[in-house]
Amino acid sequence: MAQVVTEPAVLDAEGLSIRAINQQIKQLLADGVTDIEVRNPVGQHCLAVALKTTARIHFRGSVGWYAAGMNDGAHVIIDGNCGWGLAECQMGGRVEVMGNAGSGTSVSIRGGLVFVRGDCGARAGISMKGGTLVIGGSAGYLSGFMMQRGTIIICGDAADGLGDSMYEGTIYVGGRVAAYGADAVEKPVTDADRALLRQSLQELAIDADRIPFKKVESGRRLWNFSKKEPELWRSAL
């Protein structure tokens, strides 16, 4: 049986306000469209936010801050770069950025996948409560800070303060770590880790076996206050 291939609905954002673009996206979704192509977003802010849908929204160009914020199920693709706050508080779904992302990428997400093919700025994946963040390039200062659950995979380098004061969750780093944050410790990479990395990166066309991943988790020494370890607390606070 021949597969039915439908053309995406095209929305030209040139000259439209942020509100008009978002309203038109929501109107198309309400009309039952499942594939939307947005042309000329030229770095506008707060696009495709708070979408409860499984539709695909493809931005042909760069977007600004808080793109795909509070996403719940949508598959958002951004051909260019994005500003800070990408997919903040995402509940589920999938956000892919082909270029670089600003600071605060994937903050506090609870589920789904956020993928940045290029580099991320400072504070990527801080306070994550679930889900997966994959960074094809490098991650900026204090990434993974106070992470609570979920997985961050950084294929390139990580700047100062990686995994500072993380509670739980796992960070994998392929490149050089400038410095670990307080109580972030390296753990041995197991076969289960390698299988997870292979599976997670395969669909993103990244060969996990060619990257010498390290695994970083919480040392759990900051979980409970101990008077016997004043030095640890002094360095953490």
Place this chain on the structure above:
Amino acid sequence: MCGIAGVFYKGPEPYGPLGATLRDMCQELFRRGTDSVGFALYGEPAPDTYFVRVDLGAARTADGDGHAVADAAAQLVNVRDFKSTGHNVRLEVDSDAGGKLADRIEDEVEGARVFSIGRSMEIIKDLGAADDVEQVYHLGGYEGSHGIGHTRMATESRVDIAHSHPFWARPFPDIAVVHNGTITNYHKLRRRLELKGHHFSTGNDSEVIAVYIADRLENGDSMQQALEASVDDLDGTFAYVVSTKDGIGLARDQFAMKPLLFAEDDELVVLASEECAIRRVLRDPQLVPRELQAREVRSWLRS
């Protein structure tokens, strides 16, 4: 939150539509600051010529055409031309009187404030948005080699024209700064620079960056050295752009709190707080803006 922008034209004849480019970028950055907007524009220097930009302030009604300012300047230097636009008087003079010209004008004309003196630099700033400033000062026709722009959302000091960016590094000709952030060791740094004899025109924390950089350049630092030292000496949050007659330099604080991106091709460098401002003037999708990292500094200078 403030918006900052910058343009630097490369090549042997580095001149382009500077005024229009910076105006368009600051229009795009309007969300980041609606209190005031300002520009430091660098044109082609003429032999033995200094440009002076003076805000008339309270003297506006008494000296609408700028005569009093021109008379005050004429006490020290030869005034070739003067013209009044909006709140502003622009003078063409043959010297800055060894740094004394600005003080003399302010002493003689009550309410007047000297915004800039330079061989190629002119600072234009006013309350409102980029469109409002364009209507009064007609930046669109200004050709130049490089420049910086700013949209201000005041947090630390008064909303008036004098406290708007860019800040001139008084009395050093041709040095200015635009800044997004807060300098928390401002009072300490300012006291240290005042002890060295530097004069401050406002109570704005950003002004200290301009004077700090000018002081280091005067004492023999290269632009790159001055920028690198500033990342350690300035406390607080900052993304700033400093401009001199030779070019522009940028720096970002150790926490990367304030955004700053740049993009460059064979003809020019464009930088801004947000990509939308860069895209407004560089539409080539192949050109990928890059974010300045924590503690990173960059400069583009004409040798």
